[in-house]
Amino acid sequence: MTEEPDLPPPTPEERELSRKLGELSTLEDALASRELALASLEVELHIFEVHYLATVGKRYAELDALEAEIAEFEAARRPEDAELLERAEEARVRAQESEDALRARSAATEKRAGAVPESLRKLFRQVARAIHPDLAEGSEAVAKRQELMAAANRAYVTGDEQQLAAILKDWEESPEAIVGHGAAVDLLRAIRQIARVEERIAALDLQLAELQGGDLAQLRARVEKAEADGRDLLAEMAAALEPRIEQARVLLEALFREEEASA
């Protein structure tokens, strides 16, 4: 039996504080998990998006471009028709948007491919746990942590493990890291932090739900469901678009020929 040090019994405040700190720690874990889940979903959707844009998005962009050209052709033939002109403008805007979406993604394509390794997930979770901006006091400290968190997100999304490790290392060596919640943390501060973390978790849950309910996530869900049934839905979609593209191409060709003949 070791001898119990003769300490005065903890005050009710001290007991409450230690209870709150335990609660906060649990919540911080939950928060880091949410951050990881959200970042992971973003990565998965990103990977899926690259794939779907390369198969289906590409064809939509092609179709949109052809249709815009056809609409412009028709508007030019009957300049007095305001509706045709409006339709042509809409078609052009849409074609441009599809083109932009495709180009934006192709630029990002090289950065990432394949699934997220477990080591990266672990590292990200560590970073999120350590530097989360909601744990800071004072606007300057919050801003600093926000900046770091954004950098961590980017590193995670692009799969840059080195960058993520560097962020963590820099943070741990910085003076802010020492200003944790230690002996100086009073009960009031702990309660405030708990409220903030809870709020943040709720916000992240909302973001997760939004992302999951988004068009891209739903599209991915359908593709995965079809895959389980042995169907390649993206290929089917591409095949469904092919005849429309072909049709538009033929129509456009015919319009060109008409134009030539009348010229």
Next chain:
Amino acid sequence: MSDPEQPQTGDLVRAGDRTLAVSGGGLAARALALATDLLVRPVVPPQPGEVRCFRGHRDCVMSVALSPDGRFALSASWDQTWRIWEVDTGREVLRNEGHGHRVSSAVFSHDGLTVLSAGWDGTVRAWERETGAETARFGAPGDGIVHCAALSPDGRTVAWGGGDPYVVLCDLATGEEFRRCEVPVGPVRALRFSPDGRLLLSGSGQVALTAGGRDNGTVCLWDPYSGDRLWGIADATEPVLSVAFSPDGATAFASTGWPSRGRLNITRLWEVESGRLLHRYEAHRHPVFSGSILPAGHNLLLAGRDRLLRIWDPQTEEEVHRLEGHTDAVYAAAVSPDGRFALSGGSDQTIRLWRLPDTPRAARTR
């Protein structure tokens, strides 16, 4: 693409990353709509081949048909049932054991609401497709095998035949038999109304049952309402198991074959109007049990003992395509009205749905 309306502290962290999930131009929304559409629509594979296999029969499938709207498949089997299947899912939706004997043939009426079946119990019966309730009956149990039955496009006239050397014509509504058309030799094995309903094509014949006997077969074209035989051949060397009209009604098809014989199959095409023989082939090394003339072209779909569905071009006398999947003889095949799908059934007790290759003309008009 951040959300400028909600500049909360919590969201700032991700503000720079949110573009990830949001594609420009509503592209994802449109893709999602297309994906959803494709998922709820029946699969139309771009490549020819087997689409679906319907399992459940416990004996040979002898007859298959597609409902006019393409939603249902109908099969008749020696397992004493005829069944209806949902084409999109392969689910069996109706099973009828009313014949109490082998069912040799089953067809849909043109409105798809009635099923007409013929069985070894000696009867031809009409049923409500929805409920399977019997609505009419011809022949009597014990009259011998009924091999085939056909329903005129207007749904009024039933033609059927079996062991006796004649085709029986009845009014579906009254049940009255109004004519018998005598064929040179029985049994009557195949019957088809022309697309306009004015003509009836019959195939018949049998194999020699005694030593020294002669196999024979006949093909006849009838005006079923006058009973006149417009033309025919009585010199087929083997029973005629399959007859068909082209979708435009201008060409008639018949083929011979017998399951247990390995003789050369003979496939013939006639001009309906004149009875002129257009083509005659002996090219197939296996008996053909079912044949159809595909729409939008002149190609034939032939099903036979070789387990294959072959698409045959009679002009060039070449096989254009073959569909493999059945593991035993194919006894029945039917083509969808648009010519894109075929249904087949046979000895392996399965029914299979196939995507047919686009015919050259269909491809051109697209």
